[in-house]
């Protein structure tokens with residue numbers, strides 16, 4: 320099994336690149352896992368408390384479960400991926416059944432910041448997009464898809480997203496084998512990445 324990690328700041332285009340890879344290689348060959356699905360379960364907290372959590376710190380994720388899941392996939396076992404609801408900041412009671420496939424793509428803001436995850440990866444990618452473009456995309460997406468207000472996106476960006484990006488996400492770029500500028504529209508980089516993966520499958 321080949322494991323590809325796709326990291327990058329929020330709104331950089333990681334998910335778009337990951338979907339482009341799956342589309343080119345076929346979903347019979349590639350399992351796609353988002354680190355967002357492994358946000359720690361905070362159902363014991365009140366809605367008010369959940370709004371003020373730092374979701375951009377490495378400790379916000381249950382990486383232990385993600386590593387266990389990668390090991391299961393490597394052994395040919397299917398996994399049950401948690402599903403996460405951004406509008407309530409909670410895990411739902413549903414899971415997604417993911418069978419083992421020849422290639423696994425994991426995408427997430429902090430997957431290269433965690434050594435236990437990096438050690439599982441064969442190819443490490445960082446999607447590098449300017450902060451102004453990322454925040455504009457995030458504003459649109461968080462309001463349209465994640466149940467947020469402009470004020471909440473503004474406050475969260477300045478209090479946690481930006482400082483954590485600078486402290487943890489950006490420095491993790493040094494671990495990347497491949498840096499993709501501008502993400503999802505970079506056809507040449509996506510073709511190069513898929514050709515590289517095809518050599519292994």
Ligand SMILES: Nc1ncnc2c1ncn2[C@@H]1O[C@H](COP(=O)(O)OP(=O)(O)O)[C@@H](O)[C@H]1O
Pocket residue numbers: 327328329330331332333334335336456457460501502503504
């Ligand atoms: N190259 C692009 N041009 C315009 N919009 C884009 C581009 N890449 C991604 N987007 C949009 O920006 C938002 C964030 O992209 P996404 O791939 O989900 O980023 P990430 O997973 O890094 O947060 C989405 O709404 C997506 O449709």
Ligand SMILES: Nc1ccn([C@@H]2O[C@H](COP(=O)(O)O)[C@@H](O)[C@H]2O)c(=O)n1
Pocket residue numbers: 328329330355358374375405407408409427428480
């Ligand atoms: N309850 C939550 C959990 C996470 N976030 C934000 O999601 C961002 C990561 O997702 P991307 O798809 O943008 O990579 C991260 O920056 C968290 O701030 C949230 O807002 N609420």
